[in-house]
Structures are given as structure tokens and as C-alpha cells.
């Protein structure tokens with residue numbers, strides 16, 4: 001029969017529920033929240049309220065699509081953190097009530113580890129199989145940018161992290177300056193495909209070690225636009241695609257520089273991408289070129305597992321289940337959480 005895990009994700013602005021039988025994904029339902037678009041960013045109070053509206057119908061659909069009943073589930077895995085506290089509380093409280101009613105265990109999951117664990121999901125979209133340990137993961141999302149050494153399903157070490165903005169934040173903040181809707185990452189990606197990536201150059205950080213920094217790029221982008229708009233008020237409109245392409249090129253360059261250093265330093269030749277920004281088509285093809293050139297074994301997640309989803313929570317929960325890692329019923333969510 002296998003082990004059936006229900007996964008619950010509610011850390012930011014997506015309410016998601018997924019069912020996994022061992023490593024095989026049976027359903028992955030995601031309800032996004034359009035309410036934030038007009039504010040140009042996620043409004044925590046509105047996010048909690050939308051999770052509260054969505055959580056029961058989303059779980060219901062995930063169970064129906066998986067063709068199972070709640071009584072079949074062996075455990076519920078939920079995102080404990082990091083994330084927005086009010087959002088996390090919805091998923092945590094739901095899990096407490098649901099598991100108490102069924103008399104089954106809860107499993108706490110770290111959202112960042114879960115992004116990496118998508119490489120172990122089996123689904124119709126999964127590609128060339130899972131990476132062997134150890135491998136390096138470039139985890140790039142809206143809230144985090146990290147280089148992680150993954151030793152096994154539970155042991156992960158952060159080699160480098162951003163000291164200020166995350167890569168996704170750099171995409172989103174610069175996209176806002178270009179007048180693009182939130183979140184701007186996918187819009188920059190789309191525009192960049194028609195632009196000249198070498199037309200403009202922006203500041204890159206000169207930071208020793210494996211840490212990242214993106215706030216200087218954002219400032220350099222802002223000042224550049226301000227200067228050009230003084231000369232020509234139509235500058236952004238006339239050059240949008242080239243601006244997007246040059247910005248994206250700079251972000252990818254910054255990401256790959258440190259990754260190359262980390263691969264050399266660790267001597268590991270297997271590398272995986274994870275997190276929302278790994279949906280970026282420019283980053284995916286730059287990684288493919290780099291892997292080809294340097295003989296790295298590369299693992300790129302299917303598009304549907306890049307941004308926040310509960311399939312990643314369910315697969316992480318499955319590996320905790322095998323080890324008997326269960327949460328106690330007085331557990332609370334954590335806005336900040338490390339591994």
C-alpha cells in the first residue's frame with residue numbers, strides 16, 4: 001500500500017496541499033492569491049486571511065485528486081517556517097486539528113530544505129532521476145539565496161547565503177522600477193527573451209567567500225534609470241527588453257560566479273537548482289551551458305516544483321516519517337528557521 005503523506009504549505013502567499021504515496025506524487029493543488037498584485041508585494045494580513053479561506057477547499061481537492069479519503073493518510077507534514085507568521089499559523093493550526101481528529105502524527109518541515117527535496121519527487125514531470133549525495137544546491141527564491149551542501153535527506157549545510165536581498169527580491173524590486181506587475185521575476189524573464197543582455201552593465205558585488213549580495217545591483221539599477229529618465233522620459237518604455245535582459249544577465253552572472261567557486265572548493269561535481277527563481281529560463285540555460293563546459297551532473301526541477309508548492313513539503317515529510325521524526329502537539333511556527 002505504501003505510506004500516504006498529506007503535505008500542507010502556507011508560508012507566504014500560496015495555499016497548497018499535496019498527497020504523496022512513498023515518493024510518488026498523487027496530487028499537488030496550489031491556490032495563489034491575486035489580492036497582493038495591486039499592492040506590489042505580499043500584504044501579510046491579507047495573506048493570512050486568504051489562507052484561512054483556501055485551506056479547507058484546497059485540502060479537499062488534493063484528497064479527491066489523489067483518489068483517497070482522509071482516513072487513508074498516515075501523517076500530515078506542514079511548513080513550520082521560515083515564512084510569514086500569520087500565514088504559517090493557518091497551516092500549523094489546520095494540521096493540528098486534522099491530525100488530532102484522525103489520531104495520526106504531524107511532521108514539521110523546513111520550507112527551504114523542502115525546496116531542495118523536490119529532486120526526490122517521482123511524478124510524470126520528473127526528469128533524469130534524483131541526485132546522489134553529496135550534491136550542491138543553488139537555492140534561489142523570493143526570500144532566500146543560498147548555496148547548500150546536501151549530504152543526505154536530513155543533513156544540509158549552508159556554504160553561502162545572501163547578506164541582504166535574495167535573488168528573487170532583486171528581480172522583483174528591479175521589475176517594479178520598470179513598471180512591471182508583482183511578482184516581477186517571470187515578467188523580466190519573458191521580456192529578456194527579446195532583449196540584448198550585453199547592452200547595459202550594472203554593479204556586481206565584490207564580496208569575498210561564498211556569500212551573495214544583491215542590494216548594490218538594485219541601487220545601481222535605480223540610479224541608472226533615474227539618470228537616463230532625466231535625459232529621456234521614455235527611456236524605460238523604449239528599452240524595456242534590453243533592460244530586462246541586461247538585469248537578468250547580471251543576476252545570473254552573480255549567481256554562477258559563487259556557484260563555480262563553491263563547486264571547486266568542495267570538489268563536488270553534482271549540482272541542483274531549486275526555488276522560485278529556478279523557473280528562470282535564462283538561469284536554466286546558463287546552468288546547462290556551465291554544466292556542459294565543466295562536466296557537472298546537473299539537476300533542474302520541473303517548472304511546477306520551482307515556486308512554492310506542497311509536493312515539496314510532502315516528500316520532505318515522507319523522509320522524516322521513515323525516521324520517525326514527529327512533532328509534538330505544542331509545536332509553534334517559526335518566522336525564522338535554520339537548518
Ligand code: KG4
Nearest residue numbers: 141142143168183185276277279280307308
Ligand atoms: O520559491 P518562491 O515561490 O517563494 C519563496 O519561497 O520566496 O519564489 C518566488 C520568487 C519571486 O521572487 C518570483 O519573482 C521568482 O521567484 N520567480 C522568478 C521566475 N518565476 C518566479 N524569477 C525569475 N524568473 C522567473 N521565471
Ligand code: ZN
Nearest residue numbers: 115141307308
Ligand atoms: Zn519558497
